[in-house]
Amino acid sequence: MKIITIVGARPQIIKAAALSRVITNQFHDIEEIIVHTGQHYDQNMSDVFFSELAIPKPQINLKVGSSSHGAQTALMIEKIEKVLESNSPDAVVVYGDTNSTLATAIAASKLHIPIVHIEAGLRSFNKKMPEEVNRILCDHVSTLLFSPTKSGFNNLLSEGFLNNYSNNASLDQPNIYHCGDVMYDNSLYFSKLSNQRSNILEKLKLNEEKFILATVHRNDNTDSVIKLTDLFSTFLEITQIHQLKIILPLHPRTSKMMEQLLDPKLLKNIQESNMLIIVEPTGFLDMIALEKNAELIITDSGGVQKEAYFFKKPCIILRPQTEWVEIVETKSAVISDTNSKTILEATETFLSNTELNFPPVFGNGDAASFIAKEMLNQFS
Ligand code: UD1
Ligand code: UDP
Numbered sequence: 001m002k003i004i005t006i007v008g009a010r011p012q013i014i015k016a017a018a019l020s021r022v023i024t025n026q027f028h029d030i031e032e033i034i035v036h037t038g039q040h041y042d043q044n045m046s047d048v049f050f051s052e053l054a055i056p057k058p059q060i061n062l063k064v065g066s067s068s069h070g071a072q073t074a075l076m077i078e079k080i081e082k083v084l085e086s087n088s089p090d091a092v093v094v095y096g097d098t099n100s101t102l103a104t105a106i107a108a109s110k111l112h113i114p115i116v117h118i119e120a121g122l123r124s125f126n127k128k129m130p131e132e133v134n135r136i137l138c139d140h141v142s143t144l145l146f147s148p149t150k151s152g153f154n155n156l157l158s159e160g161f162l163n164n165y166s167n168n169a170s171l172d173q174p175n176i177y178h179c180g181d182v183m184y185d186n187s188l189y190f191s192k193l194s195n196q197r198s199n200i201l202e203k204l205k206l207n208e209e210k211f212i213l214a215t216v217h218r219n220d221n222t223d224s225v226i227k228l229t230d231l232f233s234t235f236l237e238i239t240q241i242h243q244l245k246i247i248l249p250l251h252p253r254t255s256k257m258m259e260q261l262l263d264p265k266l267l268k269n270i271q272e273s274n275m276l277i278i279v280e281p282t283g284f285l286d287m288i289a290l291e292k293n294a295e296l297i298i299t300d301s302g303g304v305q306k307e308a309y310f311f312k313k314p315c316i317i318l319r320p321q322t323e324w325v326e327i328v329e330t331k332s333a334v335i336s337d338t339n340s341k342t343i344l345e346a347t348e349t350f351l352s353n354t355e356l357n358f359p360p361v362f363g364n365g366d367a368a369s370f371i372a373k374e375m376l377n378q379f380s
Pocket of ligand 1: 009011040045067097098099100130219251253
């Protein structure tokens with residue numbers, strides 16, 4: 001059986017590691033061709049993950065790069081269509097909700113190539129998020145939809161998908177599954193490796209020091225002068241109030257927007273702060289080390305909020321809503337958007353409350369082998 005896996009953005013490369021690993025180790029009847037759209041292209045947003053997570057190097061890189069949503073997606077569709085036509089895979093695998101996912105969904109569905117959507121069913125119920133549009137459209141042209149959570153599975157049922165398992169699923173008769181999260185598989189697997197290989201705590205002199213980890217990249221936050229200013233002013237305030245460092249591996253999008261939008265005085269304060277530590281985007285093993293050792297995680301990332309939960313850390317979510325509703329229901333995470341008061345109060349609460357619960361809601365760490373087995377069942 002031949003599959004083409006299409007990745008493009010950082011989190012998709014990381015997610016792809018789980019399936020590629022089980023294919024290499026257990027499912028020798030599956031031939032996987034990895035195609036990179038080139039949506040992310042900096043060394044520390046792309047290559048680093050292939051090398052440190054032992055993912056087979058992409059056989060094809062479409063080098064699409066950055067542009068507006070329409071231009072980027074259109075160029076991807078054109079190039080992905082050619083790749084699919086010349087390789088005739090039995091199925092194409094996509095992850096999550098990026099423009100690379102949407103472009104693949106459009107190209108593959110028109111060619112009648114079955115789409116396997118990993119991370120199906122997640123909804124924020126905010127269609128102003130480009131990701132919400134991407135994942136809804138992709139789900140509705142997929143043949144196998146693997147949801148990491150029960151709530152994601154239920155969202156698919158509410159949108160009219162039937163829970164009627166077919167041995168011969170198709171575009172008009174798709175199968176939906178609740179199978180656990182490949183990101184959880186990865187966090188379990190790479191956690192040990194991170195202990196052995198990451199030296200980021202030494203590098204940042206954090207071995208003996210408590211700290212907070214933060215990430216910011218969501219377009220809603222980076223592209224608004226008000227939100228970006230609120231966020232960075234609040235970060236500086238937290239470091240002062242709690243005398244704790246905030247480590248912030250900075251997404252290139254945020255870095256560019258800070259230069260463009262922030263008041264030069266605030267920018268200078270940030271640059272000169274020895275408590276708000278901005279670093280380049282890190283590799284995954286370093287990121288795990290930071291997550292496991294942080295007191296608290298403050299983020300607008302989908303993946304990082306879940307990893308906070310996997311490593312039993314409280315999390316403040318810098319978004320107006322989350323598709324990972326379970327982590328908020330267990331009260332180990334709080335939604336703050338960019339509201340300074342809510343962020344400050346939640347920081348205070350989480351730093352003094354160590355009695356948090358993290359019941360298992362993301363599966364057993366075997367989502368990728370479930371998916372590989374089912375693909376073989378359906379397509380070989
Ligand atoms: C994309 C995804 C988002 C995901 C995020 C993961 C879409 C619509 N958004 O957002 O869902 O959470 O990836 O990180 O697909 N840039 C660089 N170097 C790079 C990549 C990007 O400098 O290697 C800069 C460019 O200025 C670019 C900007 O970041 O214009 C945004 O990149 P883009 O891929 O369009 O969106 P992300 O914000 O990264
Ligand atoms: N990540 C990383 N280095 C960083 C920031 C994030 O390795 O500097 C990892 C993080 O651990 C998670 C994934 O990237 O696995 C999340 O990607 P991102 O936040 O870019 O996107 P999202 O999950 O919001 O789509």
